[in-house]
Amino acid sequence: MADTVGGADITVAKAPKFRQTKKGHVRKHVINVKVRNEIGVLARIATLIAGKGYNIESLSVGETHEPGISRMTIEVVGDDIVIDQVVKQLRKLIDTLKVRDITDVPHVERELVLVKVHTPTSRARDEVLRIVEIFRGKIIDVSPETYTIEVTGDEDKIDAMLELLKPFGIKEMARTGKVAMKRELFLEEGNTE
């Protein structure tokens, strides 16, 4: 047996090496997608991401300066390698023009939040007002019981402000989802604001 099969003194396979597509690191990714504004394009993108078993954390879509062309910023938590696959498949869609995972690329990002806070007392109103000023927000609607606040910023800033507002009682909140854009020049480290 040995003669016929292994007898030939050729070098043969030794140690199995790691073959399988490795599972990567799971984290939040920010993906920018430029699309032709055709019917169903959003559904196609959503179907593709859902098909991988991933949930879209946030999504913002809007027109660009070019007619008929929209831009989306999608936030999705997922495995690096699977997300890479998602990006390739997004590129394959007929109506996508450009797809880029900018998670590791220097970029600016902003989100706008409207939050209605319970402010029944003058003390609450004073404190909330101070918080809003610190975060450079605006009060855009007032009632005897509530303040509605508008604030723009990156994730950290918005999370910090919401944390401070929580004790007063948040009655309602709406977030636009992140919009993000690659930086053209990034001269110094830490220049993120």
Place this chain on the structure above:
Amino acid sequence: MSRKGADIVIETLKEEKVDVIFGLPGGAIMEVYDALYRDGSIKHILARHEQGAGHMAEGYAKATGKVGVAMTTSGPGATNIVTPIADAYMDSVPLVVITGQVPTHMIGNDAFQEVDIVGITRPITKHNFLVRDIEELPLVIRKAFYIASTGRPGPVLVDIPKDITQQLSDVKIPSMDEVKRSLPGYKPHVEGNTQQIKKAAKLIMSARRPVLYVGGGAVNAEAQEELVELAELMKIPVTTTTQGKGAFPENHPLALRMLGMHGTYYANMAVYNSDLLIAVGARFDDRVTGKIDEFAPDARIIHIDIDPASISKNIIVDVPIVGDVKIVLRKLINELKRKGAKIEHPEDREKWIEQIEKWKKLHPLTYRNSRKVIKPQYVIEQIYEATNGDAIIVPGVGQHQMWAAMFYKYSYPRQFLNSGGLGTMGFGLPAGIGAKVGRPDKEVFVIDGDGSFVMTMQEIITAVQYRIPVKVAIINNAYLGMVRQWQELFYDKRYSEVDLSLQPDFVKLAEAMGAVGFRAEKPKEVREILEEAMKIDDRPVVLDFVVDREENVLPMVPPGKSYKDMILEDGKGAEAETMYLVG
């Protein structure tokens, strides 16, 4: 000139040089059928079920390389063709499916026979369209053909509301330039990165134990010439998937035939022990790789594929090359020649070829024949003889499909047409009909299972009506045989719901539909009825081969196991031998 939307559909199909449509009419698509009738220049094959129409269009496309066209009405007509669309998506078959839709103003109202077929087929089409405006109708149809047939081919669905087929317009049929300009995000032609090709050439020259692993992408790209040239130039053995069959002739001395779950011992051993695997238009499907951690454990991998999303999907590769397979192979050959096409370790290479020859002799594809009962493998061999190895073979899905892949030798591309990715029982007969429509010059043999056949057997009527002389060999084991085999091997012979012994008399059934029927119950009858069948060329023929019920498809790599766990034709494992090799 002003004409109805329905006429624009026909006009555009003619512009696309469509010569045949497979379909079945109904309310929402009636205008188009009326235009088809009035025009009279496109042949239509009336299937008896829309699934049949879809598989026929697939068979036509797989056999010819041209786009297959199918047409159905809305609602149930559209949902009936979902399986063929998914099948075409999995096997990269260029298909344009036109479905009627309820009138625009009724969409979304749960109107009679309304389904959101664009939504339903979104994840199983390369792209799909709902036509919103008659002015865009010809452009949409042309885009559908362009998308279906270029890049990695696939199915495209065009859903046309009835009112659009009734409106009048003088819209022009757009030129190919306009079609391309309307798709700025779609760039199907890729030539392959030169640096990567150089790297690949280097690896090939320095390899000691290379293997070419060829899939359907090579067939789609018509790359057989380049493959043979590359294999011969660099002395590389070649294994193919079911989709890649015929892209490299199986009677070539370098042919290893099929790899994977039911691959040959020598193909699987060669891949397992290779130090360089060159994947060409293949996608590392789990039926091919088995346990992926132990697939070609010692090999560097070059992966040539037109679809960037296929690369490093299932397996990490060393040299990915995105591009048209034919173009990349040509460039690769040129690069190798420029470098003198040197095999840097000629002795090792010779030993490798010798080793493979030994494997071929040690475990060739065999079976134990019998004088009492018909062995399914024997039937396939006899079909090979009767057709001089030149027929197009179209199987269903199951054991018979694997025997058809193993015991018929394929020598040209598009000769073995099977449902590889989706594994759709019922694919065989209608796909065979479509293949015969596309290639009337070739004998087309459907090799079906008794279970698969009854899933779409009504299409015999279609074949009779249009005098499409397909041959249908039923490998009748009165079982859902492949499932039974798994139950035998992995579920302690608990045969749960696989017995098909209550079955129609297939001969009478064939005759009731206007075809000719024959039956063979003894080995010596196999040849006899095949000879009779070969004389008939104006009608379909159904041959009922009553075979050994519990024959198994071997060799087999058990699901989730590695090549070295192969079960051989004597039912024993290959483990001991390969363990030695693996050292």
